[in-house]
Amino acid sequence: MSTTAKLTELGMTLPPVAKPIAAYIPAKRIGNLVITSGQLPMRNGELTAKGRVSIEVTPEAAKEAAALAALNAVAAAADAAGGLDNIASIVRVGVFVSAPPEFHAHSAVANGASEFLQQLFGEAGRHVRAAVGCASLPLNAPVEVEITVEVKA
Amino acid sequence: MSTTAKLTELGMTLPPVAKPIAAYIPAKRIGNLVITSGQLPMRNGELTAKGRVSIEVTPEAAKEAAALAALNAVAAAADAAGGLDNIASIVRVGVFVSAPPEFHAHSAVANGASEFLQQLFGEAGRHVRAAVGCASLPLNAPVEVEITVEVKA
Amino acid sequence: MSTTAKLTELGMTLPPVAKPIAAYIPAKRIGNLVITSGQLPMRNGELTAKGRVSIEVTPEAAKEAAALAALNAVAAAADAAGGLDNIASIVRVGVFVSAPPEFHAHSAVANGASEFLQQLFGEAGRHVRAAVGCASLPLNAPVEVEITVEVKA
Secondary structure (H helix, E strand, O other), X not given: OOHHHHHHHOOOOOOOOOOOOOXXXXXEEEOOEEEEOOEOOEEOOEEOOOOOEOOOEOHHHHHHHHHHHHHHHHHHHHHHHOXXXXXXXXXXXXXXXXXXXXXXXXXXXXXXXXXXXXXHHHHHHOEEXXXXXXXXXXXXXOEEEXXXXXXXX | OOHHXXXXXXXXXXXXXXXXXXXXXXXXXXXXXXEEOOEOOEEOOEEOOOOOEOOOEOHHHHHHHHHHHHHHHHHHHHHHHOOHHHEEEEXXXXXXXXXXXXXXXXXXXXHHHHHHHHHHHHHHHOEEEEEEEEOEOHHHOOEEEEEEEEEOO | OOHHHHHHHOOOXXXXXXXXXXXXXXXEEEOOEEEEXXXXXXXXXXXXXXXXXOOOEOHHHHHHHHHHHHHHHHHHHHXXXXXXXXXXXXXXXXXXXXXXXXXXXXXXXXXHHHHHXXXXXXXXXXXXXXXXXXOEOHHHOOEEEEEEEEEOO
């Protein structure tokens, strides 16, 4: 099954890629890799959740936000890769979680991104990951996700 | 116009590359990429600003500091790439902003780095970027910038 | 001397690679590079230190923890590279330090990782590095280390 068919089966569609805000762009291809910018949990141009995880945003809501940010990252990567079905595998996922010092369940939040990617890409969706806690994130987002993908030859 | 000529036109010069402090080095080439270490807003061996953005350092001063850190990163990358004019394009920029939980304008600070890189490299300066908030940074720097560049064949 | 022999000379052994916790894996090869997931200072499945550097964990203990996390990262990279002696060089090290705003000696902590890597790999162990302060880290770890290595052809 193609990744596009799988996305449809999951009841999802690829969102439009956010326009570059400044001198930076959503994704860039370099050799057979595409690297994305850090993506926020935006839907229709609005954050779906705001604040720090465990304070204003529950870990469950943050996990969903991480999945949405990962979806936006896939959209950006697909655009630079020449289409969703041209993504061969997910290489690396960086997950930044806005959280206070007392919060230690970053992995559970980051799993929102990781599980979505494995659902969509199957075995090819298995990736390395760094999940860390941030004092704050742009626009007061609870989570930011960047991905590196491999492009089909 | 060469990048060197453009730098001169901008009224700037490439600073000397900071000596490796320890086991790590300012930049490393791998294939046709050069990756730099995280660079601080140092001038003549001194930080030009110290503290957290919006507390001890204004966002405007932090934006300037981000541009300076980016200049230092370009100097490090140029050294490993065989010269400034041997940099083909800017691939990725990581911007770490030291800021309290209440601060959410990381993008405006990071634009200091991004806008400088686009000024210097033009279209080839467009890059992907991740900007996040940190609880603290080395030496109490307000910002740290790392870049990945593509080297001319 | 092979890296394996050097590790023995240092009185160390490569720990078993932690099993993938979720959809993510300890390390992934892409071309001639291997990238690891963020690694914690785990020994026999337990964190050797917990808390923020300068509060619950001393900088000295955090430096040791950074070396242990780097050892775990080398184990993960070796597994994906086809063996420890198949690692050609260390390219990049990311060090995330859990610390309060008042802490500014991230470099000293990160040197635990950098010095270990240079001891083990010699000249080939010299790498670029980004060290930053985090509000919190997974499982309340004081430090998290990710590495990118070059694999022998």
